[in-house]
Amino acid sequence: MKVLGIMGSPRIQGNTHLLLDEALKGAQSLGAEIEKLVVDKLEIAPCKEYYGCLKDGNCVIRDDMDGIYPKLLETDRILVASPMFFYGIPSQLKALIDRCQATWARKYVLKQRLSDKERKGAFLAVGATKGKQLFDGSILVIKYFFQAIDVQYADELLVRGVDKRGEIKDHHTALSDAFELGKRLVQ
Ligand SMILES: Cc1cc2nc3c(=O)[nH]c(=O)nc-3n(C[C@H](O)[C@H](O)[C@H](O)COP(=O)(O)O)c2cc1C
Numbered sequence: 001m002k003v004l005g006i007m008g009s010p011r012i013q014g015n016t017h018l019l020l021d022e023a024l025k026g027a028q029s030l031g032a033e034i035e036k037l038v039v040d041k042l043e044i045a046p047c048k049e050y051y052g053c054l055k056d057g058n059c060v061i062r063d064d065m066d067g068i069y070p071k072l073l074e075t076d077r078i079l080v081a082s083p084m085f086f087y088g089i090p091s092q093l094k095a096l097i098d099r100c101q102a103t104w105a106r107k108y109v110l111k112q113r114l115s116d117k118e119r120k121g122a123f124l125a126v127g128a129t130k131g132k133q134l135f136d137g138s139i140l141v142i143k144y145f146f147q148a149i150d151v152q153y154a155d156e157l158l159v160r161g162v163d164k165r166g167e168i169k170d171h172h173t174a175l176s177d178a179f180e181l182g183k184r185l186v187q
Contacts, residue, residue: 001186003027003034004075008082008093010040015126015168019159020081022175023124026182027077035075037068039092044068046091047098057106065099072149073103077120077185080142084127089138097145104148114150121146122155122185124178128163157181 005024009016017038024034042064052060059065072078082089089097106112123142127134135158143153159174168174 001032001076003032003077004071005036005079007038008090014165015162016081016083018168019124019178022178023079023182026179027186030183030186032186039096044095046095047101053102053105054109057110059102078151079122081124087137100148119151120154121151124157126159126162130160155181
């Protein structure tokens with residue numbers, strides 16, 4: 001089983017990164033083959049609404065998304081991990097998601113089948129504050145993203161009150177919860 005992790009924070013070895021790595025380790029502990037994309041290290045232009053994708057399902061912009069589309073459509077499980085930036089996800093991750101208007105067009109406009117497998121995904125998120133609605137907007141974004149790549153939103157881990165780089169290591173349960181989520185996702 002292939003598991004793709006999408007690391008949405010620009011901060012390397014920050015809270016999101018540590019959380020995602022634990023979830024990937026959990027999946028790997030049950031034999032899954034894991035791969036991680038660090039979005040900030042990739043060249044992903046924002047969607048420009050050229051709408052070439054409406055014709056044949058392919059984006060007309062040539063950049064690292066060329067290699068990412070096949071990964072998004074082939075993987076059995078997907079983990080999206082993100083910090084909260086102004087009650088949303090960082091723009092680098094949003095650019096990747098917006099470029100999936102191409103897969104949305106394949107599915108909903110061109111009526112193409114994206115995958116023959118039943119695929120599942122989970123959302124991992126961290127934020128500094130403790131607001132009740134901290135993750136609400138981002139959960140909707142990730143759910144809609146998963147729909148556009150034909151993935152069922154199956155699980156989530158939302159960690160509040162974590163701010164400085166690596167502070168998540170001091171959280172009582174976050175990293176072990178992530179490990180368990182990774183295991184659950186591939187069971
Ligand atoms: C541009 C920016 C915006 C942020 N906005 C929020 C926010 O709206 N709510 C919140 O709780 N934390 C916010 N934070 C704090 C981060 O979510 C927090 O520091 C998180 O632990 C960073 O995770 P990372 O180490 O994976 O990057 C913001 C941080 C930055 C840099």
